[in-house]
Amino acid sequence: MLHLNIKDETSRLRAVVLGSAINNGPTPSIEEAYDPKSLEHILAGTYPIEANMVKEMEVFYQVFKKYDVTVYRPEMIENYNQIFARDIGFVIDDIFFKSNILPDRERELDAIQYIIAQMNPEKVVRPPEEVHIEGGDVMLWNDYIFIGTYKGSDYKDYITARTNTEGVNFIKNFFPNKIVKEFDLVKSKIEARDNALHLDCCFQPVGVDKGIIYKRGFREESDYLFLVKLFGKENLFHITRDEMYHMNSNVFSIAPNVVVSERNFTRLNNWLRSNGFIVEEIPYAEIAKQEGLLRCSTLPLIRD
Template sequence: MGHMLNTAFDNRVEKDSLNKYPLNVTSEIGALKTVLLQRPGGEIEYLIPDYLEKLLFDDIPFLPAIQKEHDFFADALRKRGVEVIYLEDLAAEAIEKDEIRLQFIEDIIKESCANNETAHQQVQEYLMNLSPSELIRQVMNGMLKTTVDNKITKDLYDMLDQNYPFCLDPMPNLYFTRDPAAVIGNGISINKMDRTARQRESLFMDYIMKFHPRFNSSNIPIWYNRDREHSLEGRDMLVLSKEVVAIGISDRTSKKATEDIALSLFSRDNQVKKVVAIEIPKTRAFMHLDTVFTMVDRDKLTIHPAILGPDGKMDIYMIESEQMSGLKVTRRNNLLEVLKEVLHLRDLVLIPCGGGDPIAAAREQWNDGSNTLAIAPGVVVTYDRNYISNETLRSYGVEVIEVLSSELARGRGGLRCMSMPLFREDI
């Protein structure tokens, strides 16, 4: 596999620190040292018009071009000293042992469309004959009912919906690694995804944390589990500082999940003191908090102005620990004032998407103009297509590294969406 060498500890990351804390994210802007990506693969080729809505796509990317753009993104990070590792490689390494691989197959079939007993047995037999890397790739790609020289038999084909081509659905959203899990401090949230098409994605991270030698011996705290009742997605989670986490209450993340993870953080982590819950419009253009609001420097954030209500007000909930009731919730309505308070800043700059122009802002917001990935304070990676937002960032003194984006943007997510920081330097 082409990325296997990236799973070794990179000499650009201080080994002693990584051995002690394999995960560390205490801000959105600390120097990025290790990041998890997933290069788009064969799953993209299984996107067809009849099932785009089911698989949460608006269009069909061209695979060679989207891979080229993703490689450009990964190389841009490496040139800045970031260790890039791949979800596919970690997952394959986590299921090297036969008993773990069998359990993974059981779990993936149970959570997929092959729920008939005969179908279950035949898919299991087929998958067990694959190597760990072949298995992970097959599961990510999805599996047609007619797969591999009739080894999946006509009986299986007839038992399932004859008009539906897959016995295992493809996972074309996997390159958005930020959603299924999110690192907070030295722990991780393994998320309950809201949409059916994406719920299996967090299973990979669950196995990686339990069985991969890079992580499983470190007693990593799990702040939220994928088997929880209420949906929570990583792009709604921003680590503003060691003490403060912002969570978007959105179309994909529920208010109850926000309360649940707040309780978990307060009871098990001695650093997080506040969770700032921010309600955002529940529409496709404002899918997650990080599509409308990201941190780019110690005192600068990008924002899409349309999330602000009349007079700049919106529904914000300051959640803190309280000994008697568990949580103390205070309602606020001014985002700028709340952010200055929790970041202990006298002044804070909100940099508008599209330079504040209503047409440019709407157009570039559709292509994630506010979705920046900070790799150090005041240094961000963005899509090249959002040229007005990029020039606006530069006018505020932010260094902007542009990435090719014609095909990547078709998935309706930006560069923060498709990157999961595992280790950042503290600031």
């Protein structure tokens, strides 16, 4: 049996689901694009090819092996994008939540059913249908659960709006002893530089007291200021609009002092090293073209 345990974003990782780019399917049509960044690359003819994405994910896999992390992979579905494991579920404490994702993606959950079957069935939860919440919007930090959402009245018109108010309230009711703090994120269907698809596209904690943040990813300045006050401005690395577009906040922590980052994130990686982090730099720029990066392609199950 798998004894799940996730209480934060950075404790020593022991077990994780890493998505897969094998048999990823053809380049989507314009109508099939889920986000503005994929759309941009479809239109430009620069959408990533499977062989390159498989290579990138293999390098990530090898980093996990180096740190002796147990890695699970989804079962392969023919011609199907299974890279972003973070969207389909998440663990809080010892409970696994299945996401109510976009209907087209339901099969991604089936592909990890063999892992879910190893969990205590009483610890596996499927929220009611009206509850929309994806793992990229859920972040644990000590007594806090941070949740990205979109509160615009046009929520239903945005395929980039992934977690609704019902999702926030569901987690609040489920964890009455934790402080659930929601963040209203900026969304765009057409401009990837102004679209925070999930909370981890504009904020992520690293180490024990630091974080990476993009101020303009938040619709309300008060939400940004809340994080500045909580972490302290000197502990936050502020990224630019362009760095946010390239997903600089979407790194992944294997331990409090070990961060996996994209090799092109020069400014960020230098800052991390200057703050005592070991930075495992890997190539992930092809996968980034689908508006997801390192955190998006992982689903942590056990941390110490």
